[in-house]
Amino acid sequence: MKTGCWHFLIILILLITAVTACGADSLAETKIPDGLSPDLVHLLNLADPHHQQSFAPAQIKNLLEYIEKPKDANALYIAAPQIGSPSGYYEFDLRQNLEHILKYAFNPDLPGHLTTPSSVRLSRWEQVRSLGNQLPVLWDVIDTLDEPIMQKGLEFIENTPDIVSGAYYGYHLYRTLIVFKFKNRKVLISISKQKDRSDVGKKGYVLGSDDNWDYFYSGKPGLTVPGLGWVRSYMYDSAGINIYYEIDPYAPLVRCGSFKWLQAGWSKINAVKNHHIHNGMKRFAKSFKEIIEYHSLPGINAFREAFSRINAMSEKELREGIKIYLNNLENRYGRNYRPPRAWSPKIFKDKNPWFQMSTEAKQSVLMMEYLKHAIGKTDAKDLAALLNFTR
Secondary structure, eight states: OOHHHHHHHHHHHHHHHHHHHHOOOOOEEEEOOGGGHHHHHHHHHHHOTTOOOOOOGGGGHHHHHHHHSOOOTTEEEEOOOTTSSOEEEEEEEESSOHHHHHHHHSOTTSOGGGGOTTTEEEEEEEEEESGGGOOOOHHHHGGGOSSOEEEEEEEEEEEOOOTTTOEEOEEEEEEEEEEEEETTEEEEEEEEEEESOOOOOEEEEEOSOGGGOOEEEEEEESOOSTTOTTOOOEEEEEEEEEEEEEEETTTTEEEEEEEEEEEEEETTEEOOOHHHHHHHHHHHHHHHHHHHTOTTOOOHHHHHHHHHHHHTOOHHHHHHHHHHHHHHHHHHHOTTOOOSSTTOOOTTTOOHHHHTSOHHHHHHHHHHHHHHHHTTSSOHHHHHHHHHHHO
16 A cells, blocks of 8 residues: 555544544534734744744734624634644633632642643743743732733643543643733733644543543553554644633633644644644633632642642652552552553553653642642542642
8 A cells, every 4th residue: 555545544544533432523613803813923923932022912902802702602713724733712711810810820839730630741831031030920910010021931741641542742832921901901821832843642541531630641652542553643833822811800700712723643744633623622621610710729828838748759759659649540440440442451450650650740640639639529538648648
């Protein structure tokens, strides 16, 4: 079989599997207005280190006004292909004020992935371009802003296993954060642009429901789609814009409008479709909203204390913590549990992948267990040993 035909067959198998396994959205695709392209290009350029541009809210006036307008609930919105990629636009409302969102999701004292447990496994700023090379405390300055504040840097991301392919990737993003006021309402914009190709995709599994935020990371290259375990896939390019716009500061109510562009696949062939991006954005929004809106979320100091305590643990202590975590998972799913995918392994049979995680990954696991307990996802008994252990 010729190489081109073989590539086409593989992509066809993947797409059929994606539709069968995940029930891809049947929403009608609707393109956002062409008039928004200059606003989007301007924002994406702000994340590009090769562009040195200033920012003024008036430059994205049309975009902010579009986010305020009602949308068709039966439409799958796509954006102009700014980086030659499939795209998506998705918005959702958060019944919280912007200061609350900044404290929990954009806090320099907490991991950035804390509020995105179904999308991001690890995140850290590797370079920060500001005075003192530290992220600013944005909620302390947003009330008294006269001019926009812009923060730039380089961030490392490792995502959670993809629902369709099972792959997870490590990659770097140029990240820009902007806080400002528009029509006397507060706005935060987070812009990202991928730097270089990602690491090779590795096999991961969702344990039970994705709402549980329990994942297995094998550390082995490939996909978990039957017949495609050998594939060496990559994220070739990505970009994103998240706009958190205070619609009603007195309610409170913040609308998040998200734009995403993504190319990923293998042999330099993109296998991503618009509906894959749409479903990924819904996945992000669901967990983010659940955490940010939780009615009795512990105070920010409690999260800081837990994170500091976990970060101070030795490698031996972290390993003991992972043992307790694994015991909790085995009690939750059963010792012989297999993820709900064809030909998936018994994930508790070989414990090496769990203990061979990086120090950062072990810390992330323990912090995520703290979060799940904090918002009522796990019983106190599931975390009691970990809480006692990490004090």
